[in-house]
Amino acid sequence: MKTNISGKLEDAPVNIKIKLAGLWTSVTLCYLYGDYFELYTPGKVHGLVEGTNLLDTPLKLFFAALLLSIPAVMVFLSLVLKPGINRILNISVGIFFTAIMVLIGVTSVSRWYGFYVFLAAVESIITLLIVWYSWKWKRIHS
Structure with missing residues (x-):
């Protein structure tokens, strides 16, 4: 059996829903890494133990859980929703989370962050990219 190592590799198109x-x-994994790495910043663990961190009430903690469950659920919804609602939801949720992350990035500028x-x-x-791919979602011309 002869192997051709110089041949081109197959590049199958990836469905937009999978992308x-x-x-x-x-993005969900990046959120998790950021929150994990934050545990290594000075005073963070102490604030968690003392209850003096940003999420210092049950309501704030619930709101954070609700907010961060959205990207995780979007993984599944992107695979199963019909194209029309899928596109609109990905564009709107993508813009929303982009705005949040820009705000967090701008307000986090410091030595340890x-x-x-x-x-x-x-x-x-x-x-x-989520917004871009959703916006450019191919239409079927009949």
Whole structure:
């Protein structure tokens, strides 16, 4: 059996729904990494133990859980929703999360939060890609 290592590799087209689900997965992982890495900043663990962190009430904690469940759920919704609602939902949720991440990135500029600013930039790029792919979703011409 002869193997041709110089031949071109197959590049199968990826369905838009899979691209969107992959992007939502990526952005969700970046959110998780950012929150995990934040545990290593000075005073963070102490604030968690003392209850003096940003999420210091049950309502704030619930709101954060609700907000961050959206990108995780978008992974599934991007795969199963009909194209019309899928496109609109990905554009609107993508814009919303881009705005949030830009705000977080701008307000996090400090010596210890360079990683957070970097991740906010990466997350903004990913959510802008979600908006872009959704906006450019191919239409079937009949």
